[in-house]
Amino acid sequence: MDRQLNNAFTIFLSLLVEAIPFLLLGVLLSGLLLIFVDERRLTSMMPRHPILGALVGSCFGFLFPVCECGNVPVARRLLIQGVPIPVAVGFLLAAPTINPIVIWSTWVAFKQQPEIVWLRVIFSLLIATIIGCVFSVQKDPRPILQKLVAKSIPDRAEKNLESDSQPMLLQSGTFLLGEGNSPIPMDESLLSSAVKKTRGQKLRLLLDNTIQELRELGAVLVLGSAVAALIQVAAPRDLILSLGQDPVSSIVAMLVLGGVISICSTVDSFFALSFASVFTSGSLLAFLVFGPMVDIKGIGLMLSVFRPKAIIYLFALAALLTLLLTLIFNLHFS
Amino acid sequence: MLDILAIAAWGILFLKYWLTGKLALLIHPNYFGLVVVTGSVLLVMAAIQGIQLVRSRRQRASKKRAIPIDPAEMQHITLFPPGWASALLLITAIVGLIITPQVFAxxxxxxxxxxxxxxxxxxxxxxxxxxxxxxxxxxxxxxxxxxxxxxxxxxxxxxxxxxxxxxxxxxxxxxxxxxxxxxxxxxxxxxxxxxxxxxxxxxxxxxxxxxxxxxxxxxxxxxxxxxxxxxxxxxxxxxxxxxxxxxxx
Structure with a gap:
Protein backbone atom coordinates (compact mmCIF):
# COMPACT_ATOMS: atom_id res chain seq x y z
CA MET A 1 0.00 0.00 0.00
CA ASP A 2 2.76 2.31 1.04
CA ARG A 3 4.74 1.48 -2.05
CA GLN A 4 1.74 1.98 -4.29
CA LEU A 5 1.02 5.39 -2.80
CA ASN A 6 4.63 6.33 -3.32
CA ASN A 7 4.55 5.16 -6.92
CA ALA A 8 1.33 7.04 -7.56
CA PHE A 9 2.90 10.14 -6.10
CA THR A 10 6.00 9.79 -8.27
CA ILE A 11 3.93 9.32 -11.41
CA PHE A 12 1.72 12.22 -10.40
CA LEU A 13 4.69 14.54 -9.92
CA SER A 14 6.44 13.39 -13.06
CA LEU A 15 3.34 14.15 -15.10
CA LEU A 16 3.14 17.61 -13.59
CA VAL A 17 6.82 18.39 -13.99
CA GLU A 18 6.71 17.32 -17.61
CA ALA A 19 3.43 19.09 -18.41
CA ILE A 20 3.64 22.43 -16.65
CA PRO A 21 6.32 23.90 -18.97
CA PHE A 22 4.04 23.23 -21.92
CA LEU A 23 1.06 24.64 -20.09
CA LEU A 24 2.97 27.81 -19.34
CA LEU A 25 4.04 28.14 -22.95
CA GLY A 26 0.50 27.66 -24.22
CA VAL A 27 -0.96 30.14 -21.79
CA LEU A 28 1.71 32.74 -22.55
CA LEU A 29 1.22 32.45 -26.30
CA SER A 30 -2.55 32.58 -26.22
CA GLY A 31 -2.33 35.57 -23.90
CA LEU A 32 0.04 37.32 -26.28
CA LEU A 33 -2.32 36.81 -29.17
CA LEU A 34 -5.37 37.81 -27.19
CA ILE A 35 -3.73 41.09 -26.37
CA PHE A 36 -1.55 41.92 -29.32
CA VAL A 37 -3.36 40.60 -32.38
CA ASP A 38 -6.38 42.24 -33.92
CA GLU A 39 -8.48 39.29 -34.93
CA ARG A 40 -11.11 41.48 -36.55
CA ARG A 41 -8.88 42.09 -39.52
CA LEU A 42 -8.42 38.37 -39.90
CA THR A 43 -12.10 37.57 -39.84
CA SER A 44 -12.77 39.79 -42.82
CA MET A 45 -10.56 37.54 -44.92
CA MET A 46 -12.44 34.32 -44.19
CA PRO A 47 -13.62 32.23 -47.15
CA ARG A 48 -17.37 31.63 -47.51
CA HIS A 49 -17.06 28.20 -49.11
CA PRO A 50 -18.07 25.57 -46.52
CA ILE A 51 -15.26 23.03 -46.97
CA LEU A 52 -12.59 25.65 -47.43
CA GLY A 53 -14.01 27.66 -44.56
CA ALA A 54 -14.01 24.70 -42.19
CA LEU A 55 -10.47 23.82 -43.19
CA VAL A 56 -9.25 27.38 -42.73
CA GLY A 57 -11.07 27.61 -39.41
CA SER A 58 -9.42 24.39 -38.27
CA CYS A 59 -5.99 25.70 -39.10
CA PHE A 60 -6.67 28.91 -37.20
CA GLY A 61 -5.12 27.17 -34.24
CA PHE A 62 -1.75 28.06 -35.68
CA LEU A 63 -2.64 31.72 -35.25
CA PHE A 64 -4.42 31.38 -31.94
CA PRO A 65 -2.67 28.58 -30.04
CA VAL A 66 -5.37 28.13 -27.47
CA CYS A 67 -6.30 24.93 -25.77
CA GLU A 68 -9.90 23.91 -25.35
CA CYS A 69 -10.43 26.31 -22.52
CA GLY A 70 -9.47 29.33 -24.54
CA ASN A 71 -11.06 28.46 -27.83
CA VAL A 72 -14.73 28.89 -26.95
CA PRO A 73 -14.42 32.59 -26.16
CA VAL A 74 -12.43 33.10 -29.36
CA ALA A 75 -14.98 31.14 -31.42
CA ARG A 76 -17.71 33.22 -29.85
CA ARG A 77 -15.96 36.44 -30.79
CA LEU A 78 -15.45 35.14 -34.31
CA LEU A 79 -19.15 34.30 -34.66
CA ILE A 80 -20.23 37.66 -33.34
CA GLN A 81 -18.02 39.30 -35.90
CA GLY A 82 -19.91 37.53 -38.67
CA VAL A 83 -17.52 34.71 -39.48
CA PRO A 84 -19.31 31.91 -41.39
CA ILE A 85 -20.45 28.94 -39.27
CA PRO A 86 -18.09 26.35 -40.84
CA VAL A 87 -15.10 28.50 -39.97
CA ALA A 88 -16.23 28.91 -36.38
CA VAL A 89 -17.11 25.23 -35.92
CA GLY A 90 -13.86 24.14 -37.55
CA PHE A 91 -11.97 26.42 -35.23
CA LEU A 92 -13.91 25.27 -32.18
CA LEU A 93 -13.17 21.60 -32.81
CA ALA A 94 -9.70 21.60 -34.28
CA ALA A 95 -7.89 24.64 -32.90
CA PRO A 96 -7.06 22.97 -29.57
CA THR A 97 -5.21 20.24 -31.46
CA ILE A 98 -3.93 21.91 -34.59
CA ASN A 99 -1.49 24.25 -32.99
CA PRO A 100 2.27 24.23 -32.71
CA ILE A 101 2.55 23.73 -28.95
CA VAL A 102 0.13 20.82 -28.85
CA ILE A 103 1.86 19.14 -31.76
CA TRP A 104 5.21 19.62 -30.06
CA SER A 105 4.07 18.21 -26.72
CA THR A 106 2.42 15.28 -28.48
CA TRP A 107 5.67 14.60 -30.25
CA VAL A 108 7.61 14.76 -26.98
CA ALA A 109 5.27 12.22 -25.44
CA PHE A 110 4.95 9.88 -28.41
CA LYS A 111 8.35 10.09 -30.01
CA GLN A 112 8.39 6.31 -30.17
CA GLN A 113 5.12 6.18 -32.08
CA PRO A 114 5.27 9.07 -34.54
CA GLU A 115 2.14 7.86 -36.30
CA ILE A 116 0.14 8.95 -33.26
CA VAL A 117 1.37 12.49 -33.70
CA TRP A 118 0.46 12.96 -37.31
CA LEU A 119 -2.71 10.91 -37.19
CA ARG A 120 -3.87 13.10 -34.33
CA VAL A 121 -3.51 16.12 -36.59
CA ILE A 122 -5.07 14.48 -39.63
CA PHE A 123 -8.04 13.00 -37.77
CA SER A 124 -8.76 16.26 -35.99
CA LEU A 125 -8.65 18.20 -39.24
CA LEU A 126 -10.84 15.66 -40.98
CA ILE A 127 -13.47 15.54 -38.25
CA ALA A 128 -13.57 19.31 -37.79
CA THR A 129 -13.93 19.84 -41.52
CA ILE A 130 -16.70 17.28 -41.87
CA ILE A 131 -18.67 18.68 -38.96
CA GLY A 132 -18.05 22.20 -40.22
CA CYS A 133 -19.56 21.20 -43.56
CA VAL A 134 -22.54 19.57 -41.86
CA PHE A 135 -23.19 22.77 -39.97
CA SER A 136 -22.82 24.85 -43.11
CA VAL A 137 -26.13 23.40 -44.32
CA GLN A 138 -27.64 25.77 -41.81
CA LYS A 139 -27.37 28.96 -43.84
CA ASP A 140 -28.62 31.29 -41.17
CA PRO A 141 -26.66 30.54 -37.99
CA ARG A 142 -29.02 32.39 -35.66
CA PRO A 143 -31.43 29.53 -34.77
CA ILE A 144 -28.66 27.30 -33.45
CA LEU A 145 -26.98 30.02 -31.45
CA GLN A 146 -27.87 31.37 -28.05
CA LYS A 147 -30.07 34.45 -28.19
CA LEU A 148 -27.42 36.79 -26.94
CA VAL A 149 -24.89 35.74 -29.55
CA ALA A 150 -27.52 35.57 -32.30
CA LYS A 151 -28.74 39.05 -31.55
CA SER A 152 -25.35 40.59 -32.01
CA ILE A 153 -24.87 38.97 -35.38
CA PRO A 154 -27.47 40.45 -37.76
CA ASP A 155 -26.32 43.99 -38.38
CA ARG A 156 -22.68 42.97 -38.38
CA ALA A 157 -23.31 40.22 -40.88
CA GLU A 158 -25.12 42.59 -43.15
CA LYS A 159 -22.37 45.10 -42.80
CA ASN A 160 -19.93 42.40 -43.81
CA LEU A 161 -21.92 41.63 -46.93
CA GLU A 162 -22.06 45.29 -47.71
CA SER A 163 -18.35 45.77 -47.45
CA ASP A 164 -17.82 42.72 -49.62
CA SER A 165 -19.77 44.27 -52.46
CA GLN A 166 -18.67 47.83 -52.08
CA PRO A 167 -15.12 49.05 -52.60
CA MET A 168 -13.57 50.55 -49.52
CA LEU A 169 -13.33 54.04 -51.03
CA LEU A 170 -17.05 54.25 -51.57
CA GLN A 171 -17.94 53.50 -47.98
CA SER A 172 -18.69 56.28 -45.59
CA GLY A 173 -17.07 56.69 -42.23
CA THR A 174 -13.68 57.46 -40.80
CA PHE A 175 -10.69 55.47 -42.00
CA LEU A 176 -7.18 55.00 -40.79
CA LEU A 177 -4.22 54.29 -42.99
CA GLY A 178 -2.34 51.69 -41.01
CA GLU A 179 0.43 49.33 -41.92
CA GLY A 180 -0.14 47.92 -45.39
CA ASN A 181 -1.95 49.88 -48.00
CA SER A 182 -5.57 49.22 -47.20
CA PRO A 183 -7.43 51.76 -45.11
CA ILE A 184 -8.96 50.48 -41.90
CA PRO A 185 -12.46 51.66 -41.12
CA MET A 186 -12.44 53.59 -37.90
CA ASP A 187 -15.34 51.99 -36.09
CA GLU A 188 -16.00 50.22 -32.84
CA SER A 189 -13.86 47.29 -33.90
CA LEU A 190 -10.77 49.40 -33.71
CA LEU A 191 -11.71 51.28 -30.62
CA SER A 192 -12.37 48.18 -28.61
CA SER A 193 -9.26 46.35 -29.64
CA ALA A 194 -5.76 46.56 -28.34
CA VAL A 195 -4.79 49.80 -30.04
CA LYS A 196 -5.51 52.20 -27.26
CA LYS A 197 -3.39 50.56 -24.59
CA THR A 198 0.14 51.47 -23.69
CA ARG A 199 2.84 48.84 -23.73
CA GLY A 200 3.09 48.72 -19.96
CA GLN A 201 -0.60 48.14 -19.59
CA LYS A 202 -0.47 45.39 -22.18
CA LEU A 203 2.32 43.63 -20.34
CA ARG A 204 0.43 43.86 -17.09
CA LEU A 205 -2.63 42.48 -18.79
CA LEU A 206 -0.54 39.65 -20.19
CA LEU A 207 0.91 38.81 -16.79
CA ASP A 208 -2.48 38.90 -15.11
CA ASN A 209 -4.00 36.80 -17.85
CA THR A 210 -1.18 34.27 -17.66
CA ILE A 211 -1.45 33.88 -13.93
CA GLN A 212 -5.22 33.49 -14.02
CA GLU A 213 -5.17 30.88 -16.74
CA LEU A 214 -2.24 29.07 -15.18
CA ARG A 215 -4.17 28.88 -11.95
CA GLU A 216 -7.34 27.48 -13.52
CA LEU A 217 -5.70 25.13 -16.01
CA GLY A 218 -2.99 24.16 -13.57
CA ALA A 219 -5.58 23.08 -11.02
CA VAL A 220 -7.35 20.99 -13.65
CA LEU A 221 -4.01 19.48 -14.58
CA VAL A 222 -3.31 18.58 -10.96
CA LEU A 223 -6.64 16.77 -10.70
CA GLY A 224 -6.15 15.05 -14.07
CA SER A 225 -2.66 13.88 -13.19
CA ALA A 226 -3.91 12.56 -9.87
CA VAL A 227 -6.59 10.54 -11.67
CA ALA A 228 -4.08 9.20 -14.20
CA ALA A 229 -1.61 8.22 -11.49
CA LEU A 230 -4.28 6.55 -9.36
CA ILE A 231 -5.69 4.58 -12.28
CA GLN A 232 -2.23 3.43 -13.20
CA VAL A 233 -1.40 2.25 -9.73
CA ALA A 234 -4.70 1.21 -8.22
CA ALA A 235 -6.84 -0.14 -11.04
CA PRO A 236 -6.60 -3.93 -11.29
CA ARG A 237 -4.23 -4.76 -14.09
CA ASP A 238 -6.43 -7.54 -15.46
CA LEU A 239 -9.35 -5.18 -15.87
CA ILE A 240 -7.25 -2.52 -17.56
CA LEU A 241 -5.67 -5.09 -19.86
CA SER A 242 -8.95 -6.69 -20.89
CA LEU A 243 -10.42 -3.27 -21.51
CA GLY A 244 -7.38 -1.80 -23.15
CA GLN A 245 -6.37 -4.59 -25.50
CA ASP A 246 -9.70 -5.02 -27.23
CA PRO A 247 -9.92 -2.83 -30.34
CA VAL A 248 -13.48 -1.65 -29.67
CA SER A 249 -13.79 -1.45 -25.89
CA SER A 250 -10.46 0.35 -25.59
CA ILE A 251 -11.67 3.11 -27.89
CA VAL A 252 -14.99 3.47 -26.12
CA ALA A 253 -13.24 3.62 -22.75
CA MET A 254 -10.86 6.29 -23.99
CA LEU A 255 -13.68 8.31 -25.55
CA VAL A 256 -15.45 8.36 -22.20
CA LEU A 257 -12.23 9.26 -20.44
CA GLY A 258 -11.55 11.98 -23.01
CA GLY A 259 -14.94 13.48 -22.35
CA VAL A 260 -14.68 13.31 -18.58
CA ILE A 261 -11.06 14.33 -18.07
CA SER A 262 -10.83 18.02 -18.79
CA ILE A 263 -7.09 18.10 -19.04
CA CYS A 264 -5.76 20.86 -21.32
CA SER A 265 -4.87 19.77 -24.83
CA THR A 266 -1.32 21.08 -24.57
CA VAL A 267 -0.63 18.45 -21.96
CA ASP A 268 -3.16 15.68 -22.53
CA SER A 269 -0.64 13.64 -24.50
CA PHE A 270 1.31 13.04 -21.29
CA PHE A 271 -1.87 11.79 -19.70
CA ALA A 272 -2.44 9.44 -22.63
CA LEU A 273 1.16 8.33 -22.46
CA SER A 274 0.59 6.80 -19.05
CA PHE A 275 -1.81 4.39 -20.75
CA ALA A 276 0.40 3.72 -23.74
CA SER A 277 1.68 0.34 -22.60
CA VAL A 278 -1.72 -1.23 -22.04
CA PHE A 279 -4.17 0.52 -24.38
CA THR A 280 -4.39 0.12 -28.14
CA SER A 281 -2.88 2.92 -30.23
CA GLY A 282 -6.28 3.60 -31.77
CA SER A 283 -7.79 4.24 -28.38
CA LEU A 284 -4.98 6.63 -27.44
CA LEU A 285 -5.70 8.46 -30.68
CA ALA A 286 -9.38 8.55 -29.81
CA PHE A 287 -8.52 10.20 -26.52
CA LEU A 288 -6.18 12.69 -28.16
CA VAL A 289 -8.63 13.61 -30.93
CA PHE A 290 -11.90 13.61 -29.05
CA GLY A 291 -10.69 14.92 -25.69
CA PRO A 292 -9.85 18.44 -26.87
CA MET A 293 -13.11 18.71 -28.84
CA VAL A 294 -15.37 17.84 -25.98
CA ASP A 295 -15.15 17.92 -22.27
CA ILE A 296 -17.46 18.30 -19.39
CA LYS A 297 -16.13 21.56 -18.11
CA GLY A 298 -16.41 22.99 -21.62
CA ILE A 299 -20.13 22.34 -21.87
CA GLY A 300 -21.06 25.30 -19.73
CA LEU A 301 -18.89 27.44 -21.91
CA MET A 302 -20.31 25.99 -25.12
CA LEU A 303 -23.79 26.74 -23.87
CA SER A 304 -22.85 30.39 -23.92
CA VAL A 305 -22.54 30.11 -27.69
CA PHE A 306 -24.79 27.34 -29.01
CA ARG A 307 -28.24 26.09 -28.14
CA PRO A 308 -28.30 22.64 -26.47
CA LYS A 309 -29.53 20.82 -29.57
CA ALA A 310 -26.63 22.08 -31.64
CA ILE A 311 -24.19 21.01 -28.95
CA ILE A 312 -25.66 17.50 -28.83
CA TYR A 313 -25.25 17.17 -32.59
CA LEU A 314 -21.73 18.53 -32.38
CA PHE A 315 -20.67 16.10 -29.64
CA ALA A 316 -22.45 13.08 -31.14
CA LEU A 317 -20.94 13.67 -34.56
CA ALA A 318 -17.49 14.18 -33.12
CA ALA A 319 -17.74 11.00 -31.01
CA LEU A 320 -18.99 8.85 -33.89
CA LEU A 321 -16.42 10.13 -36.36
CA THR A 322 -13.61 9.60 -33.86
CA LEU A 323 -14.85 6.08 -33.15
CA LEU A 324 -15.03 5.31 -36.85
CA LEU A 325 -11.59 6.63 -37.74
CA THR A 326 -9.75 5.14 -34.81
CA LEU A 327 -11.52 1.80 -35.24
CA ILE A 328 -10.34 1.70 -38.84
CA PHE A 329 -6.86 2.42 -37.57
CA ASN A 330 -7.06 -0.27 -34.89
CA LEU A 331 -8.39 -2.95 -37.19
CA HIS A 332 -6.32 -2.32 -40.27
CA PHE A 333 -3.14 -0.53 -39.41
CA SER A 334 -1.89 -1.78 -36.08
CA MET B 1 -1.77 36.68 -2.96
CA LEU B 2 -2.42 32.93 -2.95
CA ASP B 3 -1.68 32.93 -6.68
CA ILE B 4 1.71 34.46 -6.14
CA LEU B 5 2.57 31.96 -3.44
CA ALA B 6 1.43 29.02 -5.56
CA ILE B 7 3.39 30.12 -8.60
CA ALA B 8 6.49 30.85 -6.53
CA ALA B 9 6.19 27.45 -4.85
CA TRP B 10 6.11 25.66 -8.19
CA GLY B 11 9.09 27.67 -9.39
CA ILE B 12 11.01 26.69 -6.24
CA LEU B 13 9.94 23.05 -6.57
CA PHE B 14 11.17 22.86 -10.18
CA LEU B 15 14.52 24.42 -9.36
CA LYS B 16 14.89 22.29 -6.23
CA TYR B 17 14.38 19.08 -8.20
CA TRP B 18 16.97 20.29 -10.66
CA LEU B 19 19.53 21.27 -8.04
CA THR B 20 19.14 18.09 -5.99
CA GLY B 21 19.26 15.87 -9.05
CA LYS B 22 15.82 14.45 -8.32
CA LEU B 23 14.62 15.53 -11.74
CA ALA B 24 16.22 12.39 -13.13
CA LEU B 25 13.74 10.32 -11.14
CA LEU B 26 10.83 12.04 -12.81
CA ILE B 27 11.56 12.90 -16.42
CA HIS B 28 13.87 12.24 -19.36
CA PRO B 29 17.04 14.39 -19.32
CA ASN B 30 16.06 15.93 -22.66
CA TYR B 31 13.50 18.04 -20.85
CA PHE B 32 15.61 19.22 -17.93
CA GLY B 33 16.23 22.54 -19.70
CA LEU B 34 12.53 23.08 -20.18
CA VAL B 35 11.90 22.55 -16.48
CA VAL B 36 14.71 24.87 -15.41
CA VAL B 37 13.50 27.67 -17.70
CA THR B 38 9.93 27.18 -16.55
CA GLY B 39 10.96 27.26 -12.91
CA SER B 40 12.83 30.51 -13.46
CA VAL B 41 9.98 32.09 -15.43
CA LEU B 42 7.51 31.15 -12.71
CA LEU B 43 9.72 32.73 -10.05
CA VAL B 44 10.14 35.92 -12.10
CA MET B 45 6.39 36.10 -12.68
CA ALA B 46 5.72 35.66 -8.98
CA ALA B 47 8.27 38.35 -8.16
CA ILE B 48 6.81 40.91 -10.59
CA GLN B 49 3.30 40.20 -9.43
CA GLY B 50 4.45 40.44 -5.82
CA ILE B 51 6.10 43.81 -6.39
CA GLN B 52 2.96 45.05 -8.09
CA LEU B 53 0.80 43.85 -5.25
CA VAL B 54 2.91 45.74 -2.75
CA ARG B 55 2.93 48.81 -4.95
CA SER B 56 -0.80 48.87 -5.52
CA ARG B 57 -1.40 48.46 -1.79
CA ARG B 58 0.84 51.41 -1.14
CA GLN B 59 -0.94 53.42 -3.80
CA ARG B 60 -4.26 52.58 -2.27
CA ALA B 61 -2.91 53.65 1.07
CA SER B 62 -1.86 56.98 -0.37
CA LYS B 63 -5.26 57.32 -2.04
CA LYS B 64 -3.84 57.03 -5.54
CA ARG B 65 -5.74 54.67 -7.72
CA ALA B 66 -4.14 52.03 -9.88
CA ILE B 67 -5.44 51.68 -13.40
CA PRO B 68 -8.18 49.09 -13.19
CA ILE B 69 -8.21 46.24 -15.65
CA ASP B 70 -11.49 45.22 -17.18
CA PRO B 71 -12.02 41.59 -16.14
CA ALA B 72 -14.05 40.95 -19.30
CA GLU B 73 -10.88 41.34 -21.31
CA MET B 74 -9.35 38.26 -19.77
CA GLN B 75 -12.01 35.98 -21.20
CA HIS B 76 -10.95 33.15 -18.96
CA ILE B 77 -13.25 30.70 -17.35
CA THR B 78 -13.49 29.86 -13.74
CA LEU B 79 -14.17 26.27 -12.92
CA PHE B 80 -13.39 26.36 -9.23
CA PRO B 81 -14.74 28.53 -6.46
CA PRO B 82 -12.45 31.50 -5.89
CA GLY B 83 -9.23 30.57 -4.13
CA TRP B 84 -9.61 26.82 -4.60
CA ALA B 85 -7.49 26.52 -7.69
CA SER B 86 -4.57 28.42 -6.19
CA ALA B 87 -4.91 26.54 -2.92
CA LEU B 88 -4.84 23.21 -4.75
CA LEU B 89 -1.72 24.25 -6.66
CA LEU B 90 -0.02 25.57 -3.57
CA ILE B 91 -0.77 22.44 -1.54
CA THR B 92 0.48 20.17 -4.32
CA ALA B 93 3.73 22.13 -4.57
CA ILE B 94 4.25 22.05 -0.82
CA VAL B 95 3.62 18.30 -0.67
CA GLY B 96 6.10 17.99 -3.53
CA LEU B 97 8.65 19.94 -1.56
CA ILE B 98 8.19 17.76 1.50
CA ILE B 99 7.93 14.25 0.05
CA THR B 100 10.79 13.02 -2.09
CA PRO B 101 9.79 11.00 -5.12
CA GLN B 102 10.87 7.38 -4.98
CA VAL B 103 12.49 5.19 -7.56
CA PHE B 104 10.26 2.40 -8.77
CA ALA B 105 11.05 -0.93 -7.19
Missing part, protein backbone atom coordinates in the same frame (compact mmCIF):
# COMPACT_ATOMS: atom_id res chain seq x y z
CA UNK B 106 10.94 -4.54 -8.24
CA UNK B 107 7.32 -5.03 -7.19
CA UNK B 108 6.30 -2.24 -9.54
CA UNK B 109 8.21 -3.95 -12.30
CA UNK B 110 6.30 -7.17 -11.67
CA UNK B 111 3.04 -5.20 -11.63
CA UNK B 112 3.85 -3.55 -14.89
CA UNK B 113 5.03 -6.71 -16.56
CA UNK B 114 8.69 -7.09 -17.39
CA UNK B 115 9.56 -7.25 -21.03
CA UNK B 116 12.50 -9.15 -22.34
CA UNK B 117 11.83 -8.62 -25.97
CA UNK B 118 8.24 -7.50 -26.31
CA UNK B 119 9.24 -3.88 -26.20
CA UNK B 120 9.94 -4.02 -29.90
CA UNK B 121 6.44 -2.72 -30.56
CA UNK B 122 7.10 0.35 -28.50
CA UNK B 123 10.71 0.95 -29.10
CA UNK B 124 12.11 1.56 -32.53
CA UNK B 125 15.83 1.71 -32.01
CA UNK B 126 17.25 4.87 -33.45
CA UNK B 127 20.78 4.78 -32.15
CA UNK B 128 21.27 1.09 -32.49
CA UNK B 129 24.93 0.14 -32.61
CA UNK B 130 25.73 -3.50 -33.00
CA UNK B 131 29.41 -2.67 -32.96
CA UNK B 132 29.53 -2.51 -29.16
CA UNK B 133 31.60 -5.46 -27.97
CA UNK B 134 29.43 -7.88 -25.92
CA UNK B 135 31.16 -7.28 -22.60
CA UNK B 136 30.61 -3.51 -22.94
CA UNK B 137 26.88 -3.78 -23.60
CA UNK B 138 24.59 -2.50 -20.91
CA UNK B 139 21.43 -4.35 -19.99
CA UNK B 140 19.44 -2.09 -22.29
CA UNK B 141 21.93 -2.62 -25.11
CA UNK B 142 21.41 -6.34 -24.73
CA UNK B 143 17.64 -6.03 -24.86
CA UNK B 144 17.92 -3.86 -27.95
CA UNK B 145 20.32 -6.24 -29.60
CA UNK B 146 17.91 -9.01 -28.81
CA UNK B 147 15.14 -7.01 -30.47
CA UNK B 148 17.14 -6.75 -33.64
CA UNK B 149 17.99 -10.44 -33.62
CA UNK B 150 15.80 -12.45 -31.26
CA UNK B 151 17.56 -15.79 -31.73
CA UNK B 152 19.22 -16.52 -28.34
CA UNK B 153 21.66 -19.05 -29.77
CA UNK B 154 23.32 -16.28 -31.76
CA UNK B 155 24.83 -14.97 -28.55
CA UNK B 156 25.88 -18.22 -26.87
CA UNK B 157 29.26 -17.96 -25.24
CA UNK B 158 29.50 -14.16 -25.46
CA UNK B 159 30.75 -12.38 -22.37
CA UNK B 160 28.36 -10.18 -20.46
CA UNK B 161 28.74 -7.57 -17.77
CA UNK B 162 25.51 -5.85 -16.88
CA UNK B 163 24.10 -3.77 -14.07
CA UNK B 164 20.57 -3.66 -12.77
CA UNK B 165 18.36 -4.37 -9.81
CA UNK B 166 17.15 -7.76 -8.66
CA UNK B 167 13.65 -9.00 -9.25
CA UNK B 168 12.45 -12.32 -7.91
CA UNK B 169 10.11 -13.09 -10.76
CA UNK B 170 7.45 -15.49 -9.43
CA UNK B 171 7.39 -17.49 -12.68
CA UNK B 172 11.10 -18.32 -12.46
CA UNK B 173 12.52 -21.05 -10.26
CA UNK B 174 14.69 -20.28 -7.23
CA UNK B 175 17.90 -20.65 -9.23
CA UNK B 176 17.09 -17.67 -11.45
CA UNK B 177 16.64 -14.01 -10.82
CA UNK B 178 15.75 -11.24 -13.20
CA UNK B 179 18.23 -8.40 -13.52
CA UNK B 180 16.23 -5.39 -14.55
CA UNK B 181 16.14 -1.68 -15.23
CA UNK B 182 13.41 0.82 -15.96
CA UNK B 183 13.50 2.57 -19.32
CA UNK B 184 12.13 6.06 -19.67
CA UNK B 185 11.01 7.73 -22.88
CA UNK B 186 9.34 10.81 -21.48
CA UNK B 187 8.58 10.72 -17.79
CA UNK B 188 8.04 8.29 -14.93
CA UNK B 189 4.48 7.75 -16.08
CA UNK B 190 5.72 5.73 -19.01
CA UNK B 191 8.69 4.03 -17.38
CA UNK B 192 8.67 0.39 -18.32
CA UNK B 193 10.92 -2.33 -17.01
CA UNK B 194 13.19 -4.48 -19.15
CA UNK B 195 15.20 -7.39 -17.84
CA UNK B 196 17.27 -10.49 -18.54
CA UNK B 197 17.19 -13.73 -16.55
CA UNK B 198 20.36 -14.57 -14.66
CA UNK B 199 21.24 -18.18 -13.79
CA UNK B 200 22.78 -18.55 -10.33
CA UNK B 201 24.84 -21.27 -8.72
CA UNK B 202 22.88 -20.94 -5.49
CA UNK B 203 19.39 -19.99 -4.35
CA UNK B 204 18.32 -16.46 -5.26
CA UNK B 205 17.46 -15.68 -1.64
CA UNK B 206 21.12 -14.72 -1.31
CA UNK B 207 20.28 -11.63 -3.34
CA UNK B 208 17.39 -9.60 -1.98
CA UNK B 209 14.93 -7.99 -4.39
CA UNK B 210 15.77 -4.37 -5.30
CA UNK B 211 19.49 -4.71 -4.53
CA UNK B 212 21.65 -3.43 -7.34
CA UNK B 213 24.11 -5.91 -8.80
CA UNK B 214 26.80 -6.02 -11.39
CA UNK B 215 26.66 -9.43 -12.98
CA UNK B 216 29.51 -10.90 -14.98
CA UNK B 217 29.03 -14.07 -16.92
CA UNK B 218 28.47 -15.82 -20.16
CA UNK B 219 25.43 -15.89 -22.42
CA UNK B 220 23.54 -19.19 -22.69
CA UNK B 221 20.13 -20.24 -23.92
CA UNK B 222 17.71 -21.59 -21.33
CA UNK B 223 14.18 -22.82 -21.69
CA UNK B 224 12.16 -20.91 -19.11
CA UNK B 225 8.39 -21.34 -18.90
CA UNK B 226 8.44 -23.16 -22.19
CA UNK B 227 10.16 -20.30 -23.95
CA UNK B 228 13.77 -20.26 -25.13
CA UNK B 229 15.41 -17.27 -23.60
CA UNK B 230 18.76 -15.59 -23.61
CA UNK B 231 20.14 -16.00 -20.09
CA UNK B 232 23.26 -14.85 -18.31
CA UNK B 233 25.12 -17.64 -16.58
CA UNK B 234 26.66 -15.71 -13.73
CA UNK B 235 30.29 -16.20 -12.83
CA UNK B 236 30.57 -13.18 -10.55
CA UNK B 237 27.96 -11.08 -8.78
CA UNK B 238 28.95 -7.86 -7.08
CA UNK B 239 26.59 -5.61 -5.14
CA UNK B 240 26.81 -1.99 -6.31
CA UNK B 241 25.25 1.17 -4.91
CA UNK B 242 22.06 2.39 -6.56
CA UNK B 243 23.12 4.62 -9.43
CA UNK B 244 22.35 8.32 -9.15
CA UNK B 245 20.21 7.99 -12.21
CA UNK B 246 18.46 4.63 -11.89
CA UNK B 247 16.65 4.83 -15.22
CA UNK B 248 18.05 4.14 -18.62
CA UNK B 249 16.97 5.74 -21.88
Missing amino acids: SQTAIDRGITESAISTRYQPKSFRSTIPPEARSLIDWVRTLNANPEPDAYTGQKARIQGFVIHAPELSGRYLLLSRFVLTCCAADAYPVGLPVKLDRDRQAYKPDTWLEVEGRMITETLNGKRQLTVEATALKPIPEPKNPYDY
